[in-house]
Amino acid sequence: MTQTSSQVCVLGTDGVDRLIRLLADGGRTVIGPTARDGAIVLAPLSGGADLPYGWGVELEAGHYRLRRREDGAAFAHSAGPQSWKAFLHPQREREWSADRTADGGIVVVPDEPPPVAYAFLGVRPCDLRAIAVQDRVLDGGRFADSRYARRRRAAFLVAVECTEPGATCFCVSMDAGPAAGPGYDLALTEVVDAHGHRFLARAGSLEGESVLARLPRREADVSTQQAAQRAVEAAADRMGRTMPAVDLRDLMAETLEADRWNDVAGRCLTCGNCTMVCPTCFCTSAEEVTDLTGEHTERWRRWESCFDLEFSHLSAGPVRSSGLSRYRQWATHKLGTWHDQFDTSGCVGCGRCIVWCPVGIDITEEAHALERERHAPPAPHSLGDHP
Ligand code: SF4
Ligand code: SF4
Incomplete structure (x- = not known):
């Protein structure tokens, strides 16, 4: 089946900037990677300039450092200290409060956090899988958590395929990357080469398709598609760690x-x-x-x-x-x-x-x-x- 340009296309850095602004204009809180406090952290983004262009990371056991990159890539860094669970399943939340009344009774008021529609930009494939794992636990089984479910169902996920694994990554052993699995609304693959800095983009949902259709974009050319595929395949060959290949x-x-x-x-x-x-x-x-x-x-x-x-x-x-x-x-x-x-x-x-x-x-x-x-x-x- 032929894919249309609203299903797969090429965005420039201006297209990613527009994506952030479009999602924010639609009432979403856009969260993504930014360089701050010596790390790539997940924080609210207001435009493409907030992304960590030109920053990579140096990882080892018990070791994390930011390092400058020559190529100006925005997503050539592996998972940082936070994950998306900080937003979907926050570290601390008030469940209810209770006050004694004048007549000696007690009034209990459940705490209802205000509804929030997140857009997560830059979800690595391993983290996309991690969200699916948390969905199994917190939005599907005996221990379902309604707050998690509300936040999760309202979230718009922009995955970014991994082209630069860290020395401590082993998603290939866990069958969780470096290509994005299911569950995203949009998936981007960053390509920086002699033909420029661009992102192969594909939609994974109807909402993703409609967002893509409103961005400045061009048709997916063969050279960008091949470069994106090569970059992801090369990442699979450069995993820093492996698990034993046993059950x-x-x-x-x-x-x-x-x-x-x-x-x-x-x-x-x-x-x-x-x-x-x-x-x-x-x-x-x-x-x-x-x-x-x-x-x-x-x-x-x-x-x-x-x-x-x-x-x-x-x-x-x-x-x-x-x-x-x-x-x-x-x-x-x-x-x-x-x-x-x-x-x-x-x-x-x-x-x-x-x-x-x-x-x-x-x-x-x-x-x-x-x-x-x-x-x-x-x-x-x-x-x-x-x-
Ligand atoms: S991070 Fe985990 S494995 Fe490492 S010292 Fe702390 S508890 Fe132990
Ligand atoms: S490598 Fe596995 S166990 Fe360690 S933090 Fe990531 S998902 Fe958790």
Whole structure:
């Protein structure tokens, strides 16, 4: 079937600027990447000039730096410290407040956040998959969250395919990139070469098609289409990390008693950074805050981490009191039991947990070590051993 120019076309940098303004004029809060405070952060955008043109990133385990790029690309950086869950599933939200009345009763007022229609610009394919993973958890199952669902259903997603993977990326191993999977309204692929700086754009929804039709654009030429395809294929070949090419669910299930968990527990600070930056982690807990008079109280929901000792607190104390049990819980849930609960992996290979771990613990390195240990021959008996 022939695609029309409102389904696939080429935008210039002016077209991306117009896209942001058009979405904002339509009442959307446009969020996208911008260079600020030494990082590529997600923040409100008012035009194309806010994008991080000419900035890239340098990543390693426990290491993140901005670096200048010669080519002026806007999206040649991999996942930053935030993910879109900061907007769809905010870190802290008031659920209700209650006040004592003059006659000694109590009035409880549920907190209804004002409706917001987001447009997310620059959703990397791994993060597009992460949004789909959170949809399974927060907008589809037994634990559906109406606030998440409202924000999610109103959101307009502009994916940007990955042409510059970071040293900690492994989306290919998790089948989550670098090409954009389903779920976007628009997908862009940035191309910078001798023919100029441009974006191959394609629509993934009727709304995306209608937005594209209102932008300054030109027909998708063969050279741009081939350059975009080559850039995405080359990104797949340049992934910085890989997971062992085995069934990770089986690997986790068969190595629960491995020595490697002791090794990683000796390095892990149980700080929970990995859970905060992970785009799929969804756990929350509730806290009640009462004012000094005792007349007013509020219930807040906030992100919770399975590395927190209180996370597994039952009547007799925490079920997972050791660092070993908490790291193992996190990794085996991400890579293993998430499949049982939600029929998908809990990891999309974005690499954030590796970059933002203060001691550089690398989930891919841990998985490889577990795989080696699973196949290691049993330790030989010493002369003094008896069968
Ligand atoms: S793995 Fe790293 S980021 Fe995660 S809890 Fe341990 S020290 Fe913190
Ligand atoms: S576990 Fe790590 S690599 Fe996987 S999705 Fe979460 S932050 Fe990204």
